[in-house]
Amino acid sequence: MQTNSRTKRWLVSAAVLSASAMAVSGCAGAGGGGGGGEEGTTTLTLATVNNPQMKDMEELKGEFEAEHPDIKVNFIQMEENDLRDAVTKDVATQGGQYDIVTVGSYEVPIWGQNDWLVDLSDLAADTEGYDVDDLLAPVREALTVDDQLFAVPFYAESSFLMYNKQILSDAGITLSDDPTWQEVAEAAKAVHSDDVAGICLRGKPGWGELFAPLTTVVQTFGGNWFDEDWNAQVNSPEFTEAVQFYTDLVKDAGQADPVSTGFTECLNLFGQGKAAMWYDATSAAGSVESPELSTVAGNVGYTHAPVVETEESGWLWAWNLAIPKTSKKQEAAWEFVSWATSKDYINLVGEELGWSRVPPGSRESTYEIPEYQDEAGAFAGLTKEIMTSVNPTQPGVDPQPWVGIQYVTIPEFQDLGNQVSQEIAEVFAGRATVEEALAAGQKLGEEAGAAQK
Numbered sequence: 001m002q003t004n005s006r007t008k009r010w011l012v013s014a015a016v017l018s019a020s021a022m023a024v025s026g027c028a029g030a031g032g033g034g035g036g037g038e039e040g041t042t043t044l045t046l047a048t049v050n051n052p053q054m055k056d057m058e059e060l061k062g063e064f065e066a067e068h069p070d071i072k073v074n075f076i077q078m079e080e081n082d083l084r085d086a087v088t089k090d091v092a093t094q095g096g097q098y099d100i101v102t103v104g105s106y107e108v109p110i111w112g113q114n115d116w117l118v119d120l121s122d123l124a125a126d127t128e129g130y131d132v133d134d135l136l137a138p139v140r141e142a143l144t145v146d147d148q149l150f151a152v153p154f155y156a157e158s159s160f161l162m163y164n165k166q167i168l169s170d171a172g173i174t175l176s177d178d179p180t181w182q183e184v185a186e187a188a189k190a191v192h193s194d195d196v197a198g199i200c201l202r203g204k205p206g207w208g209e210l211f212a213p214l215t216t217v218v219q220t221f222g223g224n225w226f227d228e229d230w231n232a233q234v235n236s237p238e239f240t241e242a243v244q245f246y247t248d249l250v251k252d253a254g255q256a257d258p259v260s261t262g263f264t265e266c267l268n269l270f271g272q273g274k275a276a277m278w279y280d281a282t283s284a285a286g287s288v289e290s291p292e293l294s295t296v297a298g299n300v301g302y303t304h305a306p307v308v309e310t311e312e313s314g315w316l317w318a319w320n321l322a323i324p325k326t327s328k329k330q331e332a333a334w335e336f337v338s339w340a341t342s343k344d345y346i347n348l349v350g351e352e353l354g355w356s357r358v359p360p361g362s363r364e365s366t367y368e369i370p371e372y373q374d375e376a377g378a379f380a381g382l383t384k385e386i387m388t389s390v391n392p393t394q395p396g397v398d399p400q401p402w403v404g405i406q407y408v409t410i411p412e413f414q415d416l417g418n419q420v421s422q423e424i425a426e427v428f429a430g431r432a433t434v435e436e437a438l439a440a441g442q443k444l445g446e447e448a449g450a451a452q453k
Helices: 005-025 050-069 080-092 108-112 121-128 137-142 163-170 181-191 211-220 235-252 261-273 282-288 330-340 342-351 364-368 370-375 380-387 412-428 434-450
Strands: 044-051 071-078 100-104 151-156 159-164 277-281 300-304 317-322
Touching: 005 330, 044 050, 044 080, 044 330, 050 151, 050 282, 050 330, 050 342, 071 080, 071 330, 080 100, 080 108, 100 261, 100 330, 100 370, 108 317, 121 330, 137 151, 151 282, 151 330, 151 380, 159 163, 159 211, 159 282, 159 380, 163 181, 181 235, 181 277, 211 235, 211 277, 211 412, 235 412, 235 434, 261 277, 261 282, 277 282, 282 300, 282 380, 300 380, 317 330, 330 342, 342 364, 342 370, 364 370, 364 380, 412 434
Parallel strands: 044 071, 044 100
Antiparallel strands: 100 317, 151 317, 159 277, 159 300
16 A cells, blocks of 8 residues: 555545544543653553453553653543544644554555554564564554554454353344344344333444444445445445445344444443443453453453355454654653553463453463463454454455554544444434435545546
């Protein structure tokens, strides 16, 4: 993928507009990369998503600071959409607010080519015991451009279906190991009630919220964002059928207020026994199986992502730690990044917080730890199996001109996905039809596709 000056200008403009919108709504990140803290102490500012694994990292940072008394780490936790807005604005405009950023697999190759991130290749290779080759290959490859490693994975994931075994058993329902979406829909409708949603599916607008699961549904129905020649396919029959299926399923058997429901909200509903099924990230299983965080721990079944036309339909994603080029504390930043993504950190989480809460999908060696195999056995093997079975080069029925499953690796996709998700929010609210929403999306897709030709 080539990133030309036009694309860089587009990214900066989009970032500034996004930041302006955040300022109006009061959703900007606080803090700064330049604070020195106590005399002789380096204070790092880390911007991260407020997912459970990152909260665990903040809880355990005292271990790092005890080992490195001259370094303090200030965490800024944000909701996923807000994090993307704040960090994209900062790195695109070279604001220098953050020393470490949590960034997704979608952004890393684009930002790396834009020279916004520090190349970590030599740092990782020269750090004793770090073992770059132990990083799960498909995850590492997604973070590498022209043999330069621009981020390292904190945790990685695919997606699968989680279900409350007691609720389905009481209803006499048994799911297959490779269920179809039609099978899942029937089961969801059968167990749906006023007290328990049949299934929780993300409806919160955002390309990384709603369209993470929804794009995989589109692909297994035979649709996609673009064809091989970058012609937009947003209003194609297959795309339309998939979105109609998804929105109908949420209306018929899903949670209330879908537009306010993203990953975190579904995690809370399912973990409290208020949803019978949940299709989402494999990384959620660690929280679901933690008795401290979930009332359904030990009562959850896991199966492959539902399919229609494809053999697999899971996604591939990693939340990674990267160092912006603008940081003046890159050496100290790498000290923390290498600690938080190391084998030792994985063992620390297991010993201090429980083995089910270990960051999954980042290292091969994680799946060889006996304690992890014992405590996370319900989902660990399946997670690795799915992650190594999905095909980022062609996740759907037809070939595609980019590498990626639940996202399109072009700078324009962030805006495209966000806007189309807002159109679909109107469908959830009953103010638009699927056809109307995707007709508007098609026009946006045509503009984004034209930029690639």
